[in-house]
Amino acid sequence: MVTGRQGNLIVTSSRTTKDSELRQKLIDEIKKQGKPYGLYFEDIQGGFTLTQRAMPQSFQVLPVMVWRVYPDGRPDELVRGVDIVGTPLAAMNRIVLTGEKVEVFNGMCGAESGSVPVSAAAPAMLFSEIEVQKRAHSLNRPPILPPPGFDATGTKAGGRP
Amino acid sequence: MSTIQWSDGRPLPSARMQKLAPVLALLIALFVPSICVQAKDTQTFADDDPVLQAMRAELERSKSALKVEGMAAPYYIDYHVTDMDTHSAEAAFGALRTNVRMRFRFLRVVVRVGDYKQDSFFGQGQGGLDFMPLDNDIVALRHEIWLATDSAYKAATEALTAKQAKLKQFTVDQPVDDFAHAEPIVSIGPVAKLDFDSQPWLKMLQDSSALYKTDSQIESFDSSLNFAAVTRYFVSSEGAVVRSGQNVYDLRIAGTTQASDGMRLDRSHSYAVTDIKELPSEEKLLADAPKMLATLKQLRDAPIADEEYRGPVLFSADAASAVFSDLVGENVLGLKPDLGQPARTKGAFATSYKSRVLPDFLSVVDDPTLASTNGRSLMGKYDVDDEGVKAMSVSVIENGKLMNYLIGREPIRDFPVSNGHGRARLPQNNPGPSLGNMIVRSSETSSPEELKKKLIEICQQRELPYGYYVETLGPQHVPRLIYKVWAKDGHEELVRGAIFGDLDTRTLRNDLIAAWNDVNVENHPLNIPHSVINPSILFDELEVKRANANKDKLPDYPAPALGSK
Numbered sequence: 001m002v003t004g005r006q007g008n009l010i011v012t013s014s015r016t017t018k019d020s021e022l023r024q025k026l027i028d029e030i031k032k033q034g035k036p037y038g039l040y041f042e043d044i045q046g047g048f049t050l051t052q053r054a055m056p057q058s059f060q061v062l063p064v065m066v067w068r069v070y071p072d073g074r075p076d077e078l079v080r081g082v083d084i085v086g087t088p089l090a091a092m093n094r095i096v097l098t099g100e101k102v103e104v105f106n107g108m109c110g111a112e113s114g115s116v117p118v119s120a121a122a123p124a125m126l127f128s129e130i131e132v133q134k135r136a137h138s139l140n141r142p143p144i145l146p147p148p149g150f151d152a153t154g155t156k157a158g159g160r161p
Numbered sequence: 162m163s164t165i166q167w168s169d170g171r172p173l174p175s176a177r178m179q180k181l182a183p184v185l186a187l188l189i190a191l192f193v194p195s196i197c198v199q200a201k202d203t204q205t206f207a208d209d210d211p212v213l214q215a216m217r218a219e220l221e222r223s224k225s226a227l228k229v230e231g232m233a234a235p236y237y238i239d240y241h242v243t244d245m246d247t248h249s250a251e252a253a254f255g256a257l258r259t260n261v262r263m264r265f266r267f268l269r270v271v272v273r274v275g276d277y278k279q280d281s282f283f284g285q286g287q288g289g290l291d292f293m294p295l296d297n298d299i300v301a302l303r304h305e306i307w308l309a310t311d312s313a314y315k316a317a318t319e320a321l322t323a324k325q326a327k328l329k330q331f332t333v334d335q336p337v338d339d340f341a342h343a344e345p346i347v348s349i350g351p352v353a354k355l356d357f358d359s360q361p362w363l364k365m366l367q368d369s370s371a372l373y374k375t376d377s378q379i380e381s382f383d384s385s386l387n388f389a390a391v392t393r394y395f396v397s398s399e400g401a402v403v404r405s406g407q408n409v410y411d412l413r414i415a416g417t418t419q420a421s422d423g424m425r426l427d428r429s430h431s432y433a434v435t436d437i438k439e440l441p442s443e444e445k446l447l448a449d450a451p452k453m454l455a456t457l458k459q460l461r462d463a464p465i466a467d468e469e470y471r472g473p474v475l476f477s478a479d480a481a482s483a484v485f486s487d488l489v490g491e492n493v494l495g496l497k498p499d500l501g502q503p504a505r506t507k508g509a510f511a512t513s514y515k516s517r518v519l520p521d522f523l524s525v526v527d528d529p530t531l532a533s534t535n536g537r538s539l540m541g542k543y544d545v546d547d548e549g550v551k552a553m554s555v556s557v558i559e560n561g562k563l564m565n566y567l568i569g570r571e572p573i574r575d576f577p578v579s580n581g582h583g584r585a586r587l588p589q590n591n592p593g594p595s596l597g598n599m600i601v602r603s604s605e606t607s608s609p610e611e612l613k614k615k616l617i618e619i620c621q622q623r624e625l626p627y628g629y630y631v632e633t634l635g636p637q638h639v640p641r642l643i644y645k646v647w648a649k650d651g652h653e654e655l656v657r658g659a660i661f662g663d664l665d666t667r668t669l670r671n672d673l674i675a676a677w678n679d680v681n682v683e684n685h686p687l688n689i690p691h692s693v694i695n696p697s698i699l700f701d702e703l704e705v706k707r708a709n710a711n712k713d714k715l716p717d718y719p720a721p722a723l724g725s726k
Contacts, residue, residue, distance in 0.1 A: 140315075141229075141315070143307065143308060143311040144226075144227060144228070144229060144311055144314070145222060145223070145226055145227060145307065145310075145311065147304060147307055148218070148219065148222070148300055148303035148304055148306075148307050149300055149303070
């Protein structure tokens with residue numbers, strides 16, 4: 001079955017700032033809102049959105065590299081287990097400004113007509129607000145034995161007690 | 162669900178497996194000569210093989226240290242690696258449709274917790290399947306084994322508890338051990354290689370499939386090949402070290418047509434061998450294919466079988482092969498019943514131990530040690546089974562009586578040890594009882610002429626105008642070539658649209674009256690390679706009915722004219 005699908009989705013912005021100034025803009029926003037920290041999403045692995053009429057029209061994005069950015073000059077702190085959730089209209093309306101440099105995401109997109117190659121090109125974006133939630137994860141115990149080659153020497157590298 | 166999903170991640174192993182499944186289903190072969198010794202100086206044999214080295218190194222580490230505090234340590238661990246190099250190709254209408262060369266390496270790890278009497282081999286505790294690196298980097302190979310062993314052990318500890326909880330629901334009168342002891346074998350055979358020039362074979366496929374042009378009513382005519390080299394590696398914590406190489410070469414032709422009333426008719430032929438030299442030459446294939454095409458034309462023109470017939474039926478050895486394979490071969494496997502069930506085995510012969518299951522003139526042996534018979538290589542030949550047990554010949558049915566089941570290392574009532582028939586489907590299912598070379602022999606033999614004469618005599622005695630002679634069967638025992646043999650003059654008349662009404666283990670036991678010891682060898686390359694060797698057989702009475710099959714409309718307009726563009 002053939003359905004209408006994304007091809008090359010290109011986002012352009014009329015309210016841009018130099019990419020080098022984006023970080024300061026984020027810190028300004030954190031201070032303005034009186035928050036202890038903001039989040040910088042450096043990389044994502046994918047995401048999905050529900051499009052059926054009977055379902056909530058929400059999306060979820062699965063970031064892999066997320067940093068806490070503190071307004072007081074402390075170094076950024078890498079965190080894990082964060083998912084972005086929301087509804088498209090509410091989320092998109094909170095874009096304050098964007099950077100100038102456009103980056104391209106090439107990926108496979110799955111929908112009613114199957115998996116097709118698509119691209120999205122967009123600049124970095126500063127959101128005044130975005131909803132995140134803790135990601136479900138297993139509590140499986142790590143491997144019992146250390147990896148091959150790491151046990152005989154007693155080195156800590158890869159060894160798991 | 163209507164979702165849009167982005168992903169740049171690699172697919173999960175299970176998804177990858179599903180993609181490969183159709184290809185994997187085609188792979189098989191035969192063992193090449195190997196060295197068999199007792200398990201002592203295994204180091205000597207394994208040293209030059211990186212796969213065996215990696216397997217042995219991780220096995221030693223797991224044996225000595227794998228344990229979670231508060232849980233039992235494994236009492237048994239085994240690693241199987243299957244390395245497959247395959248080439249499959251198919252041609253239709255004179256042109257190639259697929260032409261794929263693939264190489265895989267799979268790992269299966271089984272960790273057993275508990276003891277031989279009751280262990281964790283249940284549910285998730287039956288081991289898992291993973292891909293292995295194809296190159297021979299020992300650290301990379303070990304890394305994969307390390308993680309698989311860890312998962313298998315954790316799953317085993319959980320499975321043992323689940324199994325014990327489930328067993329509490331049943332009363333077990335005659336407990337049978339979960340796992341049989343076996344003498345560890347060291348047997349290092351050569352690595353299998355798939356080394357052939359594909360071009361002549363691809364040309365052969367195209368040339369033979371082009372023969373569809375000789376008959377405008379042929380709807381499909383395909384030629385295909387599936388060649389594979391499979392090397393299996395096995396090590397166990399008991400000390401077994403096995404490497405065996407197998408090759409299989411399967412060349413097939415298949416055609417379909419429709420009779421004027423719409424009945425679909427098909428024919429196929431497979432040349433399945435273990436030595437590429439045994440495959441037909443292009444000349445031979447181009448001579449055989451038209452004969453098969455001719456039978457499709459004959460079938461189109463043949464009358465439909467009568468609505469019902471009950472009388473003698475003669476099966477050629479070729480047709481009888483599928484009957485023995487399905488009705489005897491499937492039922493002599495000593496498959497342990499599900500947890501809590503008191504039966505000896507699964508299958509139609511579950512209660513037939515030491516009872517008559519065939520007429521007393523028939524005996525059945527399964528002999529995986531036999532490499533060939535009457536000049537034909539046998540696909541069910543192996544030296545050591547997939548559980549590290551030496552292959553052995555088993556007398557299964559003696560003068561009609563079921564005396565043994567074929568079993569692996571999962572014992573069943575009265576059969577506490579393996580008889581070397583534990584084999585795994587490719588790529589790497591759990592090993593279970595399987596056929597090797599099943600040989601059906603008759604102590605009373607008649608010549609084919611005598612069998613036909615007998616068929617006619619029975620018809621005459623019962624005032625039947627004709628009997629049936631079945632030359633070949635298709636899937637589900639549906640006759641592809643079946644002839645009326647007229648009692649008045651013995652002439653044969655091809656019919657179509659016939660099926661059997663009651664071809665089952667009961668008729669095989671009670672209504673089989675004669676056999677001729679011609680030797681038909683049927684090599685089965687799929688799933689678990691095995692061979693069936695059997696005679697022609699005569700049933701005193703069998704029901705042959707008209708098939709209740711849809712008669713699809715013929716194509717609205719004829720095939721494209723040859724030479725048209």
